[in-house]
Amino acid sequence: MAISNSEGEIASKEGERKRKRKGEVRPSQSKWRLDSEQKTYSSKLLEALRCVRAGAPAEPSRTRAVREAANRALAMAARGQTRWSRAILSSRTLKLTAAKRRRAAASRLKRSGGASQEKKRSPAIQRKARVLGKLVPGCRQLSFPKLLEETSDYIAALEMQVRAMSALSEILSSIGSGSGAPPPA
Structure with a gap:
């Protein structure tokens, strides 16, 4: 019994959909699960930590510098492809003043006019968002x-x-303790 061309195409598309659903992993999440991304981030982090170690003398500023270096290394590993990474790389605090907030809210109200998706959501969800x-x-x-x-x-x-x-x-603690055993993989 031969399957016509259109029936065969439909069956193959159906099979592809099922396979995609079964092994479906969001691209953004799978990207960060790769060993290559973790190695890229680790090398950028080590480089940033070396710079911090050479620079900041005081303890509180060193803590802040380490946190900023880790965040910048993470954003560099993302290659500026996401909004959060671009915000970190551009070093913007993105804090609007109260006057700017009021102007932005007023312009949004003028533009929205009718019932938008934001108005349909409950206030609790809006607050959490x-x-x-x-x-x-x-x-x-x-x-x-x-x-x-x-x-x-x-x-x-x-x-x-x-x-x-x-x-x-783990690597640094095993080096610091002087045990000759290599760290677990």
Whole structure:
């Protein structure tokens, strides 16, 4: 029994969809799970930490410098492809003054006119989205779907940062303790 061309195409597309759904991993999350990305970040972090070690003499400023170096290395590993990485690389604080906030809110109200998606959401969700936008660098003024996309990428990047820093701390602690045993892989 022969399958016609159009039936065969439909069956193959159906199979592709099922395979995509089964092994579906978001590109932003899978990107940060790669060993190559973690190695890239680790090398950038080591380079940044060497610069910090050579520079900042006082303890409080050194702590801040290490945090900033780790964030900048993470943003460099993202290659500026996301909004949060561009915000970190440009060193903008993205804090608007109260007057700018009022003007921005007034212009949004003028533009919206009718009932928008923002108005349909409950106030609790709007509040939580606003707080989330403040936590992710450069994401204060994003629409809700874009905010969630940026947040998921930022979380995946931070998880990778934690893995890399944990591995680095294990290596440094084994070197510092003088045990000749290599660190676990």
